[in-house]
Amino acid sequence: MRHQTHQVQIGSVTIGGTNPVAIQSMTNTPTADIEATYAQIVELVQAGSELVRITVNDQEAAKAVPFIKERMVAHGLKTPLIGDFHYNGHTLLRNHTDCAQSLDKYRINPGNVGTKEAHDYNFRTMVEIAIKHQKPVRIGVNWGSLDQELFTKLMDVNSWQKSPLSSQEVLYEAMVQSALNSAELAEKTGLTPDKIVLSVKMSDVQDVVKVYQILASRCHYALHVGLTEAGQGAKGLIASSAALAILLQQGIGDTIRISLTPEPGAARAREVEACQLLLQTMGIRNFRPLISSCPGCGRTDSDFYQQLAKQINDHISEKMPEWSHKYPGIENLKIAVMGCIVNGPGESRHADIGISLPGKTEAPIAPVYVHGRQYTVLKGQNIPQEFIQILDEYISQNYSISKD
Numbered sequence: 001m002r003h004q005t006h007q008v009q010i011g012s013v014t015i016g017g018t019n020p021v022a023i024q025s026m027t028n029t030p031t032a033d034i035e036a037t038y039a040q041i042v043e044l045v046q047a048g049s050e051l052v053r054i055t056v057n058d059q060e061a062a063k064a065v066p067f068i069k070e071r072m073v074a075h076g077l078k079t080p081l082i083g084d085f086h087y088n089g090h091t092l093l094r095n096h097t098d099c100a101q102s103l104d105k106y107r108i109n110p111g112n113v114g115t116k117e118a119h120d121y122n123f124r125t126m127v128e129i130a131i132k133h134q135k136p137v138r139i140g141v142n143w144g145s146l147d148q149e150l151f152t153k154l155m156d157v158n159s160w161q162k163s164p165l166s167s168q169e170v171l172y173e174a175m176v177q178s179a180l181n182s183a184e185l186a187e188k189t190g191l192t193p194d195k196i197v198l199s200v201k202m203s204d205v206q207d208v209v210k211v212y213q214i215l216a217s218r219c220h221y222a223l224h225v226g227l228t229e230a231g232q233g234a235k236g237l238i239a240s241s242a243a244l245a246i247l248l249q250q251g252i253g254d255t256i257r258i259s260l261t262p263e264p265g266a267a268r269a270r271e272v273e274a275c276q277l278l279l280q281t282m283g284i285r286n287f288r289p290l291i292s293s294c295p296g297c298g299r300t301d302s303d304f305y306q307q308l309a310k311q312i313n314d315h316i317s318e319k320m321p322e323w324s325h326k327y328p329g330i331e332n333l334k335i336a337v338m339g340c341i342v343n344g345p346g347e348s349r350h351a352d353i354g355i356s357l358p359g360k361t362e363a364p365i366a367p368v369y370v371h372g373r374q375y376t377v378l379k380g381q382n383i384p385q386e387f388i389q390i391l392d393e394y395i396s397q398n399y400s401i402s403k404d
């Protein structure tokens with residue numbers, strides 16, 4: 001059951017309510033470098049990012065924003081562009097009206113908008129600009145930049161209690177209160193709930209699950225969910241997936257980001273692919289045909305089936321830009337590539353189309369299954385090419401718009 005939240009229109013995308021969980025990502029180029037930032041936005045959008053955030057950290061970045069947006073519009077990119085502000089957002093938005101107008105949403109970190117009286121004044125300034133330009137805001141609390149005055153105050157109050165909470169529980173409370181107090185201040189300033197998105201990111205899986213559960217139990221604002229500072233490689237992927245899977249399963253999350261540290265030279269768009277795979281493997285949204293393949297074991301005597309799984313995966317990646325226009329519903333296709341007779345025929349029968357390769361003691365033949373029935377048997381050196389040809393024919397026959 002999805003947690004009930006307000007719908008929020010962010011440029012061309014609506015999140016919250018019953019809208020699909022949207023994928024977002026963030027560039028890591030200097031925003032002032034218009035060429036590089038635009039190129040990375042294109043990369044992220046082509047990978048499937050439905051919202052893209054860029055940092056707006058100084059005057060040069062603020063001046064670049066309208067040119068980046070202009071270029072996106074000129075090339076037909078309707079993906080909402082979000083500005084990420086810290087410390088000086090009130091000044092940049094006030095002094096750069098074109099920037100304020102070009103962005104589709106502002107991210108405000110209430111821990112980084114100043115202290116004492118300046119805190120509320122700076123925060124309200126940004127919200128007033130958002131109201132003036134009819135933009136939504138994300139109040140993005142991060143435990144690495146949590147409002148220390150609030151945390152200290154809550155720790156003090158807690159220490160006077162008969163049964164004080166643990167410092168970790170006070171930390172959760174401070175995260176949630178920082179988000180909710182800021183949302184209250186935003187509403188008092190005139191921003192409506194359908195223009196507010198909240199996030200409370202932490203870097204530990206159990207922490208982020210707990211803090212979002214508390215937040216979701218206390219409000220109906222749309223929620224941006226993610227594990228901050230997730231890390232690199234498998235650690236980042238697994239930690240993010242573990243945290244987001246628990247929350248999504250509980251209906252918490254209207255938009256997600258997987259904040260991976262890229263491997264040197266790796267594509268920034270990996271974080272988008274990770275979000276897609278997470279949503280698809282959880283059965284929440286489908287994006288591309290999925291391949292089920294076995295891990296292999298001593299019954300296989302070569303990496304032949306691994307190669308076949310990779311070839312099919314690469315084939316899908318290459319063809320998807322064309323298929324996604326040509327074949328509606330192609331994202332729901334299930335393919336099986338299996339290593340031997342033990343689970344091969346069974347798994348292949350459960351897929352729309354599957355192939356079971358011969359194990360080392362089996363006859364050198366590879367039965368192909370379509371809709372649960374044996375369709376043909378392949379043998380010889382050209383099994384990969386022949387299977388890919390059968391796959392292409394299957395897709396053409398079953399997903400063409402003109403198949404009726």
Ligand code: SF4
Pocket residue numbers: 294295296297298299300338339340341342343344359
């Ligand atoms: S299907 Fe066959 S090759 Fe694959 S893991 Fe199972 S027993 Fe091993």
